[in-house]
Amino acid sequence: MDTELLPFSQYLESFKETLKSVFYQRDNIEQFIQKRGFPALVLRDIMAKNPLSVGIPKEYGGRGVIMRECLAMLDAASYESLPLSLTFGINIALFLEPVGKYGSEEARKSIFNRFMTQQNMGGLMITEPDFGSDALSMQTYCEQDGTNYHVKGTKHWQGLTGMADYWLITSRKKLDNGDLARDIDFFVCDVQQSQQRIIVEEYYNNLGLFPIPYGKNKIDVIIPQSYKLIPESSGLNLMMDLLHRSRYQFPGMGMGFIRRMLDEAIAHCKSRMVSGKPLIQLDQVQHQINKIQSAFTVCSAMCARSAAYAGVEKNLSPDAIEANSMKAYVTDLMQMAAQVLTQLKGANGYKAESVSARGIIDSRPFRIFEGSNDMLYTQIFEMVSKLMVRQKNMNLLSFLKGFKLTQQVAERFDSLVDFVITPKMPQRKSVDMGKILSRIVSANHVFMMETKGFRQDLVANCIENLKHEVAMLVSSYQFTSAIQPVEDYKESSSWFHC
Numbered sequence: 001m002d003t004e005l006l007p008f009s010q011y012l013e014s015f016k017e018t019l020k021s022v023f024y025q026r027d028n029i030e031q032f033i034q035k036r037g038f039p040a041l042v043l044r045d046i047m048a049k050n051p052l053s054v055g056i057p058k059e060y061g062g063r064g065v066i067m068r069e070c071l072a073m074l075d076a077a078s079y080e081s082l083p084l085s086l087t088f089g090i091n092i093a094l095f096l097e098p099v100g101k102y103g104s105e106e107a108r109k110s111i112f113n114r115f116m117t118q119q120n121m122g123g124l125m126i127t128e129p130d131f132g133s134d135a136l137s138m139q140t141y142c143e144q145d146g147t148n149y150h151v152k153g154t155k156h157w158q159g160l161t162g163m164a165d166y167w168l169i170t171s172r173k174k175l176d177n178g179d180l181a182r183d184i185d186f187f188v189c190d191v192q193q194s195q196q197r198i199i200v201e202e203y204y205n206n207l208g209l210f211p212i213p214y215g216k217n218k219i220d221v222i223i224p225q226s227y228k229l230i231p232e233s234s235g236l237n238l239m240m241d242l243l244h245r246s247r248y249q250f251p252g253m254g255m256g257f258i259r260r261m262l263d264e265a266i267a268h269c270k271s272r273m274v275s276g277k278p279l280i281q282l283d284q285v286q287h288q289i290n291k292i293q294s295a296f297t298v299c300s301a302m303c304a305r306s307a308a309y310a311g312v313e314k315n316l317s318p319d320a321i322e323a324n325s326m327k328a329y330v331t332d333l334m335q336m337a338a339q340v341l342t343q344l345k346g347a348n349g350y351k352a353e354s355v356s357a358r359g360i361i362d363s364r365p366f367r368i369f370e371g372s373n374d375m376l377y378t379q380i381f382e383m384v385s386k387l388m389v390r391q392k393n394m395n396l397l398s399f400l401k402g403f404k405l406t407q408q409v410a411e412r413f414d415s416l417v418d419f420v421i422t423p424k425m426p427q428r429k430s431v432d433m434g435k436i437l438s439r440i441v442s443a444n445h446v447f448m449m450e451t452k453g454f455r456q457d458l459v460a461n462c463i464e465n466l467k468h469e470v471a472m473l474v475s476s477y478q479f480t481s482a483i484q485p486v487e488d489y490k491e492s493s494s495w496f497h498c
Contacts, residue, residue, distance in 0.1 A: 008069050012076060015049050019080045022046060029081065030353035038084070038211045047119040051077070051088060055096035060112035065100060067249075068307035074252030075303070079260045082362040083211040085253045087121075090159045093246035095122030095168050099188060101312050102229040102238060107188055111166060122166035122188075125155040125217065126239075133375055135170070135239070140219060141180055142171040142187065147225045151187055154201075154218055157369070161215035162200045166190055168229075169219060170239070184235035188227040195222040208361030232315065240317035246370060247327035248310035248319075251302035254330040257363065258299050261337035262292045264355055265344055279344070288340045294465035295333035297458045301445035302326050304452070321383050322405055324376040325438035331366040331373060338363050377434025378427055384437055385423040394420045400440060409443045412463060416470050419478075432477040439470050 006014065022042045023029040038046075054069045056062020063069055070092050078085035099111055099122070114120040131137045140153025151171050158167070167189040172180040189196045199218040206214050231238040266289060269280035279285050306326070310316060316323065338359030342349035349356045367373045388399050397418040400410035410417075417440070421433065443466045450459040 012072055016076050018049050023080050033358060034352055036210050052091050052115055055092035056112045057100050061116045065312050067311045071252035071303050071307055075255040078253050079256030082257050083209045089253050090123050091121055093249045094124035097312050098242045104226045106226045120165040121160060123158055123160040123164040125158050125167050125169045127157050129156050140171040141174040142185055143174050149223050151223055152220045156216040157214055159212050161213045163213050184239050186229035187223045189221055189223055237317045241315055244316040244319050244323035245310055247323040248306040250327045251299050251306060251330050254299045254334050255303055257334055258295050258337050261341045262296050265289050265292055265341050268345055292337045292340055294462045295337050297446060297462035298442050299330055301449040302330055304449045305445045321380055324380050325441045328373040328376040329438045329442055334363040334366055374431050377431045380434035380437050381430045389423055396421055405441045406444050408447045413440055413470055416474050429477055432473055436470055436473045439466050
C-alpha cells in the first residue's frame, strides 16, 4: 500500500501496529534493547513504513513537514522506544527540516529521493571534543576551491555515528590570515561519495540509548558548493533557527515516553496488592502518580504549542526563551517520570529489561545533549533579566503579568513571585530563576490548552503541581547561603580519627 496516500491518522495507526509487531511479535524489545543497534529486520520493517516522510515536503514525495504530524510520529515512537524516537528526531529536526528550508534545489531533490526510496538517514555534526557547548569556538574549518569546499576537523558525540548516509556538518571559514571566521557554515556531506567519506576514529561505549551509535569522527571531505546550506541572513541565525526548532520538538519525544511511564505506573499500582488493598490507595503513591500525570499534561501542552507555532515556515531564531524552557523542563520531567515509576515498581523496576530502568538510563542524556539544562536555565534567566532591565521593571510578578509567554497565568503565582530580582547573581541562583520561569511559561501553555478543550481536571491538578514546584524553587532561590567546595579537604577530615 502506498502510505503517502493514506490520511495521516490512518497512517499513524498503521505505523503503531508495525511497532507493536516488530517489538513484541517479530522480536522481543526487552532483550534486544540491551544490545547495540536495532536488529536489522526490526529496523527494516520500521523504515519500510517511511516514517521520515513526515519531514519531507510534498513536492518531493513526503507528507509535507507539518509540525503536528512530526510530533505525532515522535510521540508514537517514544511510547515503545525512546532510542527509536530520538533516531527520528535527529533525522527530522536536525537534518531533513534544515535541508528542506535552506538547501539548494539540487541537494533537496537528490537527498529527499533517497530518503523516500532507499530509507536513508541523516544527522548533524556540531559538537567537537574540545568545545562541547561552546559551538562558536569550533575548529572544524572550510576553504573554498572553485565550486567545491574542503571541510576538515573532528566532531564527536553525533547520534547515528557510522550509520547515517548524510551528515549536516558545521564549520568556520578559514580566512587569509589563518584565523577562522566568527560565522558558521553548514554543508551536507554524502558519505556514499568517495571524496565525502567520514572516518569513525572511535565508537563510544554509551551508557544508554544502545540502539544509537555515538563516536568520534574525523572530517576531511570535499563537498560541492550546491550542497552548502543557504542562510536567510547569517549562519549563526540559521543555527539558532535549527536548534530552537529542534528544542520545540523535544516534547514530541517526551510525550509518548511520559505517557508510557504513566500507563505503567497506574497499571502496576492498581494490580499490586499491599496489606489486602491496591497500592494506588496509598496517599504517597497517589502523590507520585500525580507528578507523572502533571508531566503528561505539561508535555501535552508543549506539543500543542509547538504544533501551532514552530512550523518550518517560521524563523525561530529569536525564540530562545520558549525553546530553552521546553527542552530543559520536558527533559527534567522525562527523567522524573522514569525515576518515580522505578520506585513504584520496587525490585521489579530495577531489572535491566524493565521499561522504567531503561527509561532512567535512556532519558538521562536528554538533559545534557543539545544544551545542558543548567546552561539553558541560566540563559533563560539572563534573557529575561535583560528584558526586565530594558523595561525598568525588576519586580518579577509585575514583569510576568505583561510578558507574552506568562501573562495568562502570572496572577496564579502572585503570592510566590512578588519580589524584586537583581540582574547579576551567582549562577546557582540564575539556574533556580530559570527553572521558575520555565515552570510558569509551561503553566501558560497548559492554560492555553485548556481553552481549546483539554480536560479541566488534568489542567487543575497540573497547575497546582506547578505552583508547588515553583514554591520550592523560590525557597531555594531565596536561601542566602553560598557554600563553596573545599578542594583540599583531606587534612583533618578522617572520621576514623574523630
